[in-house]
Amino acid sequence: MASIRDEGAAGILLEVAAEIVANRAPLSEIDGLIGDGDHGVNMAKGFGRAAERIDAEDRLSSAMRTLSDVLMAEIGGSMGPLYGMMFAAMADSLERAGTLDAATFGQMLRAGLEGIEEIGQAKVGDKTLLDAFVPALSAYDAALAQGQDFAAALDVLAHEAAAGRDRTVDMVARIGRAARLGERSRGVADAGATSCALILTTLSRGVARRL
Amino acid sequence: MQRFLNNPDDIVDETVAGFVRAHDDLVRLDQGNPRVVVAHGAGQPGRVGIVTGGGAGHEPAFMGYAGRNMVDAVAVGELFSSPTAKSFLDAIRAADGGAGVAVLYGNYAGDNMNVRMAAKMAAAEGIEVATVVANDDVCSAGPDERERRRGVAGEIFMWKIGAARAARGGTLAEVIASAQKAIDSCRSVGVGLAPCTLPAVGHPNFQIEPGTMELGIGHHGEPGMRVAPLGRAEAIATEMTGLVLDDLPPPEAGRVAVLVSGLGATAMNELYVLYDSIATAIEARGLRIERTLVGNYFTSLDMVGATLTVMALDDELSELLDTDCACPALLQERRV
Numbered sequence: 001m002a003s004i005r006d007e008g009a010a011g012i013l014l015e016v017a018a019e020i021v022a023n024r025a026p027l028s029e030i031d032g033l034i035g036d037g038d039h040g041v042n043m044a045k046g047f048g049r050a051a052e053r054i055d056a057e058d059r060l061s062s063a064m065r066t067l068s069d070v071l072m073a074e075i076g077g078s079m080g081p082l083y084g085m086m087f088a089a090m091a092d093s094l095e096r097a098g099t100l101d102a103a104t105f106g107q108m109l110r111a112g113l114e115g116i117e118e119i120g121q122a123k124v125g126d127k128t129l130l131d132a133f134v135p136a137l138s139a140y141d142a143a144l145a146q147g148q149d150f151a152a153a154l155d156v157l158a159h160e161a162a163a164g165r166d167r168t169v170d171m172v173a174r175i176g177r178a179a180r181l182g183e184r185s186r187g188v189a190d191a192g193a194t195s196c197a198l199i200l201t202t203l204s205r206g207v208a209r210r211l
Numbered sequence: 212m213q214r215f216l217n218n219p220d221d222i223v224d225e226t227v228a229g230f231v232r233a234h235d236d237l238v239r240l241d242q243g244n245p246r247v248v249v250a251h252g253a254g255q256p257g258r259v260g261i262v263t264g265g266g267a268g269h270e271p272a273f274m275g276y277a278g279r280n281m282v283d284a285v286a287v288g289e290l291f292s293s294p295t296a297k298s299f300l301d302a303i304r305a306a307d308g309g310a311g312v313a314v315l316y317g318n319y320a321g322d323n324m325n326v327r328m329a330a331k332m333a334a335a336e337g338i339e340v341a342t343v344v345a346n347d348d349v350c351s352a353g354p355d356e357r358e359r360r361r362g363v364a365g366e367i368f369m370w371k372i373g374a375a376r377a378a379r380g381g382t383l384a385e386v387i388a389s390a391q392k393a394i395d396s397c398r399s400v401g402v403g404l405a406p407c408t409l410p411a412v413g414h415p416n417f418q419i420e421p422g423t424m425e426l427g428i429g430h431h432g433e434p435g436m437r438v439a440p441l442g443r444a445e446a447i448a449t450e451m452t453g454l455v456l457d458d459l460p461p462p463e464a465g466r467v468a469v470l471v472s473g474l475g476a477t478a479m480n481e482l483y484v485l486y487d488s489i490a491t492a493i494e495a496r497g498l499r500i501e502r503t504l505v506g507n508y509f510t511s512l513d514m515v516g517a518t519l520t521v522m523a524l525d526d527e528l529s530e531l532l533d534t535d536c537a538c539p540a541l542l543q544e545r546r547v
Contacts, residue, residue: 025412028412028416029416031416032412032415032416032417032432033417034434035431035433036291036416036431036432036433037409037417037431037432038291038409040412041289041290041412042289042292045220072295073295073297074295075289075292076289076294076295076296076321076325077288077289077292077293077321078293078319078320078321078324080292080325081295081296081321081324081325081328082324119324119327119328120324176320178433179359181433181434184434
């Protein structure tokens, strides 16, 4: 069965970090349209700082732990605790599993989602990162249930995360800073859904390439 | 615009460094956390500690309100971004004198999350924490949804009154009650004339077309409720006053305190021009202005614009507002 080991897989998280850093300007741009424009700057700062403390040969789980610590202790905002909780829960799950196969990868993402839900108050449809994360994970599970292999399910995950992000364009924000705008928040993608889609896409492609 | 910058990514650290150097008679940096500013005398045994925090870029808020008979410890976040839970926790620890800590902060998703996490961690260490969440910005949600409104410059009155209650030996419950009453008695509105720029981004993230203004703009440039043609100062002042007073429960005996704050790049003289018409509009409603603050008390980087905050006063709030205090942003001695 296709799988990768936790050991030596930290390079995957370095790719995620590089993707976030590369998207610093567009993420801030999107956030500025209906938020305060700091999303890209703070995300790039957190992921960039974590990357400096991660070696490509580290365990992927310990790289996730390092990223979580930086986000929670040094970045703050709302994305610091949300992604911080997500990566901490994913690190726990991966540590227990030791390897990532189709099942344990899904479990890791499920744990990450639960980490977010533990402190956030958003629901699907509120125009948040959940609108990229939740449908992508459901589609991943469904693909496996239909008998697709790990690599194919990872591809589904990446596509659905991007599709979920795109659907936030037509949503009205119901939580966070943009929520105060009501109808005026329609017409722009959510910044959190955009960064979440970047994370999930890069993560799934990174795993798929190493299978 | 030309700016005084080194590396834009270091701007918050450098701001805090300059701030504690300039005001070392009143504040110091926390020993373990460079994003926590602590007032001299914080953690006095038996006195309730006062903590606040918020994103940087609002200077002199939030750290400028750390001082004697004011806030004991302030958590500082990135520009326009909530401080970490760890920074709020370290601020709570620094402010704790064994009588509990009141965290008085503004209603933003990130601050809510990080304060909640910090309060949980502090409770695990045996520190009693209670909170008041400021929601004085009238344009950020309707009157039936006050719990969704943002906190803005009314927070200054909330800190002043909560801290004065603590200085007079109030219990945690009494401090919370006074601070809550203060913010419940405050209403604010902002008007933006030109957008602000995060230095690391380098250009404004939203636009205000020349000849227009955003009525109800937020402290981070959250779009206002309405874009209107830029009127004369008198007309803007009248509109701002109306928005605030129509939402404010009628003050006891018609007494109010008024705060007009620039948003960062509006000249002081314009703030006085605005205040003159605001005072006229307030007095035209039969209200009496007992206290006035006009200046850059709570800014939004280099935004052009101003906020108006009106607080309805009663004997308790008036007396607490008059309590001596000394912090970098506000020096107040007892009136004779």
